[in-house]
Amino acid sequence: MADLTTSLAGITSPNPFWLASAPPTNSGYQVQRAFEAGWGGAVWKTMGDPILNVSSRFASTTFNGQRVAGFNNIELITDRSLEANLREIEETKRKFPDRAIIGSIMVEPQQEKWHEIVKKVEAAGVDGLELNFGCPHGMAERGMGSASGQVPELVEKQTSWVKEAAQTPVIVKLTPNITDITFTAQAAVQGGADAVSMINTINSLAGVDLDTWNTIPNVAGKGAHGGYCGPAVKPIALNMVSESARHPEISVPISGMGGVSSWKEAVEFMLMGASNVQVCTAAMHHGFRIVEDMIDGLNNYLDEKQIYSVNQLIGQSVPKFSDWGELDLNYRVVARINNDACINCNKCHIACEDTSHQCIDMHKDDQGNDILQVREEDCVGCNLCSIVCPVDGAIDMVEAPRQTGDEPMTWNERQSLLSLMPAK
Amino acid sequence: MSSSQPEPWVSLKDIKKNFAEANPGLKQKEAVEEANRCLYCYDAPCITACPTGIDIPTFIKGIATDNLKGSARTIMESNPVGASCSRVCPTEELCEGACVLNDASSPIMIGDLQRYATDWAIKNEQQLFQREKHTSSSVAIIGGGPAGLSAARELARFGHEVTIFEAEEKAGGLNAHGIVSFRLPKDIVEWEVQQVKQLGVRIKTGVEVGKDIDAHLIMEMFDAVILAIGMANVPKLGIKGEELNGVYDAIDFVKETKTRPLTKHLAGKRVAVIGAGNTAIDAATCSVRLGAENVKIVYRRTQKEMTAYPFEFEFAKQDGVEFQWLSSPSEITAGKDGNVNGLKVKPMKLIQSMNDKRMAPVPIEGAEDTLDVDIVIRAIGQSRHSSLIEAFSIDHDNGVITVDPETLATSKENVYAIGDSIFGKGQGEAMVVSAAEQGKQAAVSVHKALTEKNVHLA
Numbered sequence: 071m072a073d074l075t076t077s078l079a080g081i082t083s084p085n086p087f088w089l090a091s092a093p094p095t096n097s098g099y100q101v102q103r104a105f106e107a108g109w110g111g112a113v114w115k116t117m118g119d120p121i122l123n124v125s126s127r128f129a130s131t132t133f134n135g136q137r138v139a140g141f142n143n144i145e146l147i148t149d150r151s152l153e154a155n156l157r158e159i160e161e162t163k164r165k166f167p168d169r170a171i172i173g174s175i176m177v178e179p180q181q182e183k184w185h186e187i188v189k190k191v192e193a194a195g196v197d198g199l200e201l202n203f204g205c206p207h208g209m210a211e212r213g214m215g216s217a218s219g220q221v222p223e224l225v226e227k228q229t230s231w232v233k234e235a236a237q238t239p240v241i242v243k244l245t246p247n248i249t250d251i252t253f254t255a256q257a258a259v260q261g262g263a264d265a266v267s268m269i270n271t272i273n274s275l276a277g278v279d280l281d282t283w284n285t286i287p288n289v290a291g292k293g294a295h296g297g298y299c300g301p302a303v304k305p306i307a308l309n310m311v312s313e314s315a316r317h318p319e320i321s322v323p324i325s326g327m328g329g330v331s332s333w334k335e336a337v338e339f340m341l342m343g344a345s346n347v348q349v350c351t352a353a354m355h356h357g358f359r360i361v362e363d364m365i366d367g368l369n370n371y372l373d374e375k376q377i378y379s380v381n382q383l384i385g386q387s388v389p390k391f392s393d394w395g396e397l398d399l400n401y402r403v404v405a406r407i408n409n410d411a412c413i414n415c416n417k418c419h420i421a422c423e424d425t426s427h428q429c430i431d432m433h434k435d436d437q438g439n440d441i442l443q444v445r446e447e448d449c450v451g452c453n454l455c456s457i458v459c460p461v462d463g464a465i466d467m468v469e470a471p472r473q474t475g476d477e478p479m480t481w482n483e484r485q486s487l488l489s490l491m492p493a494k
Numbered sequence: 495m496s497s498s499q500p501e502p503w504v505s506l507k508d509i510k511k512n513f514a515e516a517n518p519g520l521k522q523k524e525a526v527e528e529a530n531r532c533l534y535c536y537d538a539p540c541i542t543a544c545p546t547g548i549d550i551p552t553f554i555k556g557i558a559t560d561n562l563k564g565s566a567r568t569i570m571e572s573n574p575v576g577a578s579c580s581r582v583c584p585t586e587e588l589c590e591g592a593c594v595l596n597d598a599s600s601p602i603m604i605g606d607l608q609r610y611a612t613d614w615a616i617k618n619e620q621q622l623f624q625r626e627k628h629t630s631s632s633v634a635i636i637g638g639g640p641a642g643l644s645a646a647r648e649l650a651r652f653g654h655e656v657t658i659f660e661a662e663e664k665a666g667g668l669n670a671h672g673i674v675s676f677r678l679p680k681d682i683v684e685w686e687v688q689q690v691k692q693l694g695v696r697i698k699t700g701v702e703v704g705k706d707i708d709a710h711l712i713m714e715m716f717d718a719v720i721l722a723i724g725m726a727n728v729p730k731l732g733i734k735g736e737e738l739n740g741v742y743d744a745i746d747f748v749k750e751t752k753t754r755p756l757t758k759h760l761a762g763k764r765v766a767v768i769g770a771g772n773t774a775i776d777a778a779t780c781s782v783r784l785g786a787e788n789v790k791i792v793y794r795r796t797q798k799e800m801t802a803y804p805f806e807f808e809f810a811k812q813d814g815v816e817f818q819w820l821s822s823p824s825e826i827t828a829g830k831d832g833n834v835n836g837l838k839v840k841p842m843k844l845i846q847s848m849n850d851k852r853m854a855p856v857p858i859e860g861a862e863d864t865l866d867v868d869i870v871i872r873a874i875g876q877s878r879h880s881s882l883i884e885a886f887s888i889d890h891d892n893g894v895i896t897v898d899p900e901t902l903a904t905s906k907e908n909v910y911a912i913g914d915s916i917f918g919k920g921q922g923e924a925m926v927v928s929a930a931e932q933g934k935q936a937a938v939s940v941h942k943a944l945t946e947k948n949v950h951l952a
């Protein structure tokens with residue numbers, strides 16, 4: 071059994087799975103149930119001045135029968151009093167001293183307000199603070215959440231106000247609703263953040279009802295944009311974590327989240343530089359017990375790879391992530407169809423024929439059986455055929471031998487070579 | 495239980511319930527899940543395997559995207575009796591047998607999905623097709639079974655004036671009165687007939703051509719004639735005792751359950767069904783549902799040679815039907831009351847045959863066995879409407895009408911033939927779906943001939 075203990079800016083937890091600040095962490099009752107189920111930590115539902123919520127609040131995307139492929143909400147921060155939350159934090163911490171409890175907080179952008187809430191929340195015994203600069207709806211209209219999180223100066227200023235008062239590590243939670251997240255991540259670092267976490271939810275409208283023409287969700291016939299999360303957002307979140315992880319100015323640890331649904335995404339986020347992960351939608355979809363397979367699967371994976379501590383994963387794939395200009399232009403893969411595994415659905419043929427490079431032919435073999443064949447000389451190695459293929463092992467993308475003269479060369483190398491050539 | 499008559503294992507409290515459709519059909523969630531499992535193959539082999547060439551991936555996509563009207567239309571476009579076919583086609587030999595998922599996991603339940611989409615259309619009273627044109631040509635179709643209905647619908651959509659002559663009270667052919675209602679309920683067939691009627695096709699029921707109206711008159715009155723007369727009753731066994739009280743023709747026997755109020759006259763009876771095709775199975779399962787105490791299928795050959803579909807065989811076994819292989823009936827015996835009380839059978843063995851792919855049964859000398867039965871049902875195939883065929887003066891081979899396989903034209907100009915009436919030894923299989931396809935094919939030939947004729951006249 072590998073060691074799953076992780077530390078984020080000095081906040082330790084028995085495993086890297088934290089519940090993100092969201093409905094699952096709304097009360098002491100819930101967080102204690104979660105800890106009983108095995109979660110390593112919990113970021114308490116964001117506290118601040120109590121708000122009023124609307125009904126309904128959630129919606130989801132069903133894709134080809136898969137429910138909750140993506141999840142959308144227009145909920146605000148906690149609707150419970152600060153006192154009640156703090157009392158329950160204290161109680162929960164007392165019962166589960168080995169788990170990480172983080173107080174998520176959000177107030178108006180005023181120095182005294184931040185000082186006041188930091189002191190109160192730390193007094194309840196939290197292991198750290200998370201500043202919610204990400205909530206994309208409602209709070210943003212009042213100058214908080216992502217309205218702050220989209221302006222690097224405000225992120226830096228408010229982080230520094232918090233740091234003036236805070237005794238525990240400060241995590242700044244960033245919004246993805248921005249062109250380049252590394253700008254706000256740098257601002258957080260400059261403000262003194264001990265860690266950053268990402269991503270909060272992405273601006274979204276889940277759908278429109280085809281009969282009533284109301285938005286989904288709707289409140290008395292009216293809708294407003296919400297925040298998107300769940301499996302659908304993972305690639306976006308993973309990219310933001312990776313870009314931050316490889317950025318030289320973002321020197322603090324990262325807590326990764328956005329679509330973590332199993333141990334597999336956790337491994338991906340950690341390989342791309344996250345020190346731990348946070349989860350919301352998967353717990354909302356399946357309940358707290360989902361963490362059991364996360365822990366077990368991660369353990370088995372690490373054992374299989376003979377890795378003794380989960381921390382050894384952190385950032386291993388970051389050096390493999392770069393700019394497009396650094397990719398080798400002369401490297402080539404081609405599709406190869408394994409006719410023994412192929413079931414002849416012809417999806418690769420039509421995908422390539424209609425939407426790629428027209429190089430998969432439908433033939434008959436000597437016995438008159440239908441077979442598919444790639445004309446490798448015309449294949450550009452785009453992967454499309456192997457992506458649409460429903461059977462594992464039926465299409466391999468294989469490395470094509472380099473032609474002489476095809477030495478590795480990136481676009482950037484090519485451009486600098488060209489600039490050295492004498493002008494005509 | 496002390497009653498002298500043994501209690502049937504099927505309850506006769508509500509006999510109608512015994513004849514309600516046995517397969518409950520897919521629930522909405524099941525259908526959508528199954529539809530989403532379909533790979534949506536390109537140039538899909540299931541399409542080729544369906545005799546009517548239904549665009550299966552497209553209709554399944556319609557179920558997945560909640561486009562049920564489009565789904566039902568896709569099915570019925572290619573197959574005018576697609577709702578019936580979804581229930582009676584031997585899908586494991588046709589579409590589902592060709593599904594690429596057979597090896598990778600399990601084939602898509604195409605038949606059940608087809609039923610789901612067409613059930614939706616039936617429930618929502620959809621009229622799926624309109625007649626867009628009107629020509630001055632008229633076509634007579636003799637027989638309102640699947641073949642005739644299919645030809646009629648296509649010809650009406652081409653704009654022609656179509657009249658179906660049907661001997662029975664109701665159109666639908668064997669779908670209406672031959673295939674048991676717990677596999678194919680009447681209202682499904684009625685809906686398909688209605689779809690054809692709504693296109694302006696006139697259906698004259700209760701009119702037997704050759705008896706109520708002369709064949710030559712029909713040929714004079716119409717620009718083209720299509721024979722879709724199917725096959726006739728079950729031939730005689732040619733053994734002693736066939737005229738006794740308690741001996742039935744399987745086709746009549748099943749027809750009775752579909753057209754008359756159900757009765758309990760079979761309750762507690764022991765039944766022998768002779769033959770092992772679909773008709774035999776349907777007669778056997780009908781008997782079970784009518785309360786028969788014991789039902790045996792008696793067949794000269796073995797399970798391997800029987801012509802019933804595998805799903806039919808399974809269905810009968812589940813109904814508790816027994817099978818007595820390698821037994822050839824030699825005599826039906828009666829008690830003093832003149833009612834059947836036994837069936838004598840000769841044990842058989844199989845030998846290689848010169849002119850048949852199947853093994854031939856020959857009697858084992860000496861031995862003979864008597865089965866104690868009260869009812870004997872003949873189900874050894876169907877004979878031909880030879881006299882009607884003669885009345886049209888067209889070529890035939892022992893009652894099997896001779897046609898050009900491309901155009902389905904008979905030896906007589908402007909007369910075509912389709913369905914079971916052209917089904918003969920070694921030539922295709924008598925199936926609802928092939929009857930439907932031939933109906934479409936003949937409609938195209940007739941339409942082409944009529945259009946050419948009109949061009950010449952102009």
Ligand SMILES: Cc1cc2nc3c(=O)[nH]c(=O)nc-3n(C[C@H](O)[C@H](O)[C@H](O)COP(=O)(O)OP(=O)(O)OC[C@H]3O[C@@H](n4cnc5c(N)ncnc54)[C@H](O)[C@@H]3O)c2cc1C
Pocket residue numbers: 582583584636637638639640641642659660661662665666667668669672673674701702703704722723724725745748772773774776777879882912913914915924925926927929
């Ligand atoms: C018991 C049984 C079970 C079967 N099970 C299946 C099955 O599970 N799956 C499957 O695919 N197939 C099955 N079949 C076969 C299938 O029913 C036939 O292949 C199909 O019905 C043939 O269609 P058709 O239109 O050619 O003939 P029919 O359905 O026989 O229709 C012919 C019509 O012509 C009418 N007619 C005949 N003579 C005249 C006349 N002189 N004047 C006017 N009208 C006339 C008849 O009344 C009848 O309505 C089964 C058949 C039987 C008997």
Ligand SMILES: Cc1cc2nc3c(=O)[nH]c(=O)nc-3n(C[C@H](O)[C@H](O)[C@H](O)COP(=O)(O)O)c2cc1C
Pocket residue numbers: 090091092093115116141142143145146147148174202204205243269270271299300301303327328329330348349350351352
């Ligand atoms: C209903 C709901 C409410 C949320 N409320 C908060 C919140 O109060 N504070 C916060 O920082 N993030 C909030 N989030 C964002 C989550 O913490 C998390 O960043 C996001 O859901 C991505 O993770 P996931 O893909 O695992 O769900 C909320 C998310 C949901 C679905």
Ligand code: SF4
Pocket residue numbers: 404405421422426427428429430444448449450451452453454455456
């Ligand atoms: S890799 Fe792309 S171009 Fe090559 S065969 Fe596959 S789809 Fe076509």
